[in-house]
Each structure stands twice: as structure tokens, then as C-alpha cells.
Amino acid sequence: MNILHIIFSIEKGGAETYLFNIVENMKGDMNFFVLCDHKGGNHKKIQDICKNVDIIDMKNPFDLKAAKKVANYCKENDIHIIQTHFLRENYIAVLSKLFNPKIKIVWTAHLIADNKGKIKFFNKLFSGFVDKIICVSEAVKKSLIEEGISEAKLQVIYNGVDTKHYKPIENNFFKSKMSLNDSTLVLTTISRFNKEKGHSFLIDGIRELEKYIENFKLILVGEGEEQEAIKQKVKKYELEEYIMFLGYREDILEILSITDIYISPSKNEAISFSILEALSSGKVVVATEVGGVPEIFKKGDIGVLIPYGEPEVFAQAIVHLYTNEKVYEKKKMNSRKIVVDNFSLNKMVKETLNLYNELLNE
Template sequence: MLNIVHMFNYLGHAGTEMSVYNTINEIKDKANIIIIYSKDGPGRKLFEDINIPLIQIEMTRTFDIKAANRLKEICLENKVDVVHTHFLREHSIAVLSKYLGNKIKIINTRHMLLENKKSVIYINKLLSTKTDRIIAVSKAVEERLVSEGIPREKISYIPNGIDLDKWQSPSQEDVRKKYNIDKDTIVITSIARFRWEKGHKFFIDSIKKYFELIESEKINKKVVFLLVGDGALLESITEYAAELKIKEHLIFTGFKDNVRDYLKASDCFICHSQYEAFGISILEAMACKLAVISTDSGGTREIIDDNLNNGILVTYGDTQKLAEEMLRLTIDDELRNSLGQNGYKSIANKYDLKNLAEETLKIYLK
């Protein structure tokens, strides 16, 4: 069997770590896999629970020569064939180890769609010369890579996948009961790290307009918003909601590892990112047959398709439009249900985790 290393600087619990976990869980019986990481985080338990060995090494910066030498030692000791990286720091260390004589194949997945500085674009282009394959999680990411000078023939498009069976299993926690939400209340949910590119301020401004519409149109509906996630901006966003006098309608749950239970307690899902390379949370919401509204922010338009009537796209920053669409789903039960059903059907085959994990395995074997 192949011996594969996945590298992370920080073992978090965001979309990247979850997509890697899902893929590893699918192929772990077909390859020997090791996780090399630098900083502990909530994602560590994910890999421990499926018995993936973890090795911690210090990675203080890009092109860390000490870390590169340690990586080379680990690869020699474990007869590693492939090193798969996911972010710039680890990628640079893997490439540096190759210059130091580490005879490995390097695969890099680009999970982000943020606009890079010229210096980062230059480094990525330099690293690509010693990288055997680059995986883009969306067509939008693929086009960004090409625009930054990465040869298209070096790129493989493999989107994130989802195990629909897992998302159909019963909830383990009664979220509505936990937060005293009755069965007649409409629950609108967002799941995202509180980082600037995730657009929480835009979402809060849209919620403010939403309640203004509710009041002006005298709509008698009980509504609560669940904002699931943690991050550097959580406190400031919470304070901003209080300033706008809408905090009583919001529940900030903090980090939750059972997001399925929160989705299953919901009626609608909102993705409000300014930049979204793919949108694994949209797949998760659709797997739970929720109506989805998303910003048209890169990879999201590859999931939500007007021709399939499987969701609603809005322009990032258009608070009025997002408020209006949230209101439309609040009062139109039939539309909400049809979007949920169509969303589920649209992802059932296209984003099947087993098939996409096999595609990744084929790249390792080439």
C-alpha cells in the first residue's frame, strides 16, 4: 500500500480539515496515512477517532529548514511515497525537503479563493515547479490558479464530497429543546468561522433589514437565527448585533462539532461569504434537505444552479436582496420545501464522497 502524509500547520475544524478528514476516512483501508502537524486544535480528535497516526513537528514559518529536515527524516523512516499539503507554509516546507533530497511526490490542494499578494503568487508559482499535482476544489479556484501562472495541465479539479448516508441519520441532540425553540419557530442557520472573508457583518446588516421588513409588512412569524462557529471576530460581531438591537433574535452557539444536529433543527441555511472557494457547508445543508441562500462568491455558483432550482444566489453586500429572499423563504413553505428537495437531488451523484475520494487516490497512484 501507498504511504501518504498529510500536512497541516494547525489542526482546526473548518471546511478544509473536514474535507481532508472525509477523504482520508474513505481511503484509509487502501493506504497508510500519517498526519504531520504543528499546532494542536479541535481537529486532532477527528483523526484520532479513526486511528490515523499523528506526528507533531514545529513549523515556525514558510521555508522552515529545520521542519523540512524533520519531514525528510519522517518520510525516510516511514517510506513515504506522497506528501499532500493544504496551505502555503506546509507546502513550502515539503518542497524544501525535496530540495534537501526527500524523494517524495508532492500533491497540493488549493482550498482558498482569496486574492493573494504578488509575493504569495510568486512563491506559489515557484513551489508549483516542484509540485507533482495541484488539486483545485472548484472551477473558480482552477481559474484563479491559471490566472496566477500555474499551468492548467498541472491542475486537477476535484470538488469536496459528502457522504449523504451520514447526513440522513437521526440527530443525536435536540437543538430546539436546548435553546427553547418551539416547533412553530422558523430557524435560519449559518455555519462559518468568524473571519472577515465569511461576511458576518453583511449577514447581521441583512438580518436588521429582514426584521424591518417583517415589521413593515406586519408578518406574524416567530423566527430565530442560529450562528454556529467561533473565531477572532465572534465578540465584535456579537457586540455589533447588540448595537443594532437584534441580538434577542440571534443565538451565537460558538464552535459545535455536531453541525448535523443544528442543520436538522433548521428550516433554511445561509452562506454569506465574501469569498468561498467551494462551500462544503452548502453541501451539508442540502444533504439535510434545507433551502439554501448563498452569496455568489466563487465556488458557490457551481453548486447552486438556477436551472436546477436548488437554491438562491444573491450578490455579496446586497443586504436588501438577502433580507427579501430570507423573508420569502420564511413565509413560503412550498418554496422552502421544494428548494430543499431539489438541493438534495442535485448533489446526490455529483458530490458523492466515495467517488471523489477514489479520484484523489488515483492521483496518488499516478
């Protein structure tokens, strides 16, 4: 089976993690191909795990020239299914059917739809020519139904994480390396710095938490356009002693190993790889009650859901976990199990492979 993934560029986000996981872990008689518009910040990683990575120019969602190139690429490489990841690639894949009508197309909906006007119209129109839309959460599925996309086209396949890699480990050496002592409460957030990820609200929450707990550190991992603004806000509130900016890191497992509570302060979230990775590592999570995040918490008692934008509630949630050891330990014991049972990489890969087979057998 030959599967072509089309993604505008390989960066350092959730869609790219999804793609890496599929390409690297789907076994059997499978050949993967990847088309990008240009080399992104994480392009080498996909080249390391996939031998068929190529570049084609995708000027806009209605680029017929690109669509014809995709169709020719599919014919030359005997592609059975195209899987796309964002709007531009979705439309170009559908347009490629003008030149290669028999190709199967899977859209992957990584985000909760909040489209207006023309985009909403064209999404509904173009969805009629795809074979299936993978929704990474029920919240994503609901948002697409509200846009008028046929429910028959939609299938929820939750993102999955590698539970063999993300597992509880002891790492006292790493804690000392980070200049943290054993009594320090370690909070961690791992995400790119943009407004949707809620860093500004998180800093407001830390400012409130300072009133109740003295010995704590917040570790922020990631990069992005909002990073400098957040650093300035930390400086303005005089919170420098409590917050560590680590930038982009590859040693996520080590960082999670010294984390006491994982924080997800997002304003919107379809489903969160970082939450699932933290849970698989045996961590308690405090997260905003947005998008598909509550679907994770419905699987077990694993932390605390809070409303977005209420710093006092955030602080009290941390204090509650910090001062109630039995409550904390109970939630911690549940964390890994809900990922193993519901959000494992094996489960995601198996369900996606089943979908591929179903499409080819139609």
C-alpha cells in the same frame, strides 16, 4: 500505499474537515501519516482516526531544517506521496525534494488565490516542482491560472460530504429543547467568525428582515476572532431576541434538522462544506454569489443566490421563500440529490485515490 499529510495545525475549519474525511474514509491498502507544527484545537480528533501523527517545527515556508526532517521522515516511513494543505507546508514539502528527489507531492488548494508580489512569484516557482494541485472548485482553479500556474498541474476535485450522515431527519424534541415553537422560521449559519465569512453583512440583513417577518430565529454556530464584535453589533441593533449564539458545536446534524433555511453570507468562499452539509440534510440555502458557491447552484434549483453586501436583497430572498410554499418545497426536494450526485464523500475519495494511483504509476 503510504500517504503523508502535512498541515500546520489541526483546527476547526474546512481544510481539517477535508483531511478527516480522506483519512477516515479512504479504504484499501492505505497507510496515512500526519505531520503538524503543533497541536491545534482539534488535534485529538486526528489522533483518534490516525495512528501516525507527529510534530515537527516549521518556522517559516523556507525552513530548510524542517524540509530535511520531512525528507528523513518520508524515508523512514517509506512515504510515497506528500499531500499538503497551506502555503508554509507546500513550500517545505517542495524543499524536502532537495533531500529526497523521488517523492511525489500534491498541493491542496483550499482557498481562492489573491496573492501579491513575492508570494505570487514563489507560488508559481514552487508549483513547477509539484506533481499535481488539487483545486476544490473551478473558481480556485481559475484563480491559480490567473497567477500564472500551469493548467496542466491543476485538477478539480470537489469537496464531498458524508451523505449517509448528513440526511433529512425529523427532530421535534431538539426544537423544543432549543425553546423554539413549530411556527418559528429557523435560519442557521455555521462557520467560524472572521471577516471573510460575512457575519457583519448577515446582521445587516437580519435587521432588514425584521421589517417583514416577526417570528424567526437566526442560529449562529461557531467561534472566532470576530464573534465579540458581532455580538456588539447585534446589541447595537437591538436584535438579541432574534439571534442565538451557540458557539462551537458537535451536534450539527441536530441543528440542521430544525433549520428551515440555511444562510451562507460569505464575502469569499472557495467551496463550502457547510452549504453541502445543509443541502445533504435536505435544506434550502440562501448564499452569496461568491467564489465557488455558484458552481453548487448550477447543479440544481436548491435555493437563492444573492449579491454580497445588499441587506435588502437578502431580506427579500428570505421573504420570497417564506411566503411561497410551492417554490420553497420544490427547492427543498432538489437539495439532497445534487449533493448525492455531485458532492458526495464517496466521489471525492474515489477521485483522490485515482489521482494517487496515477501519480504512482507514472
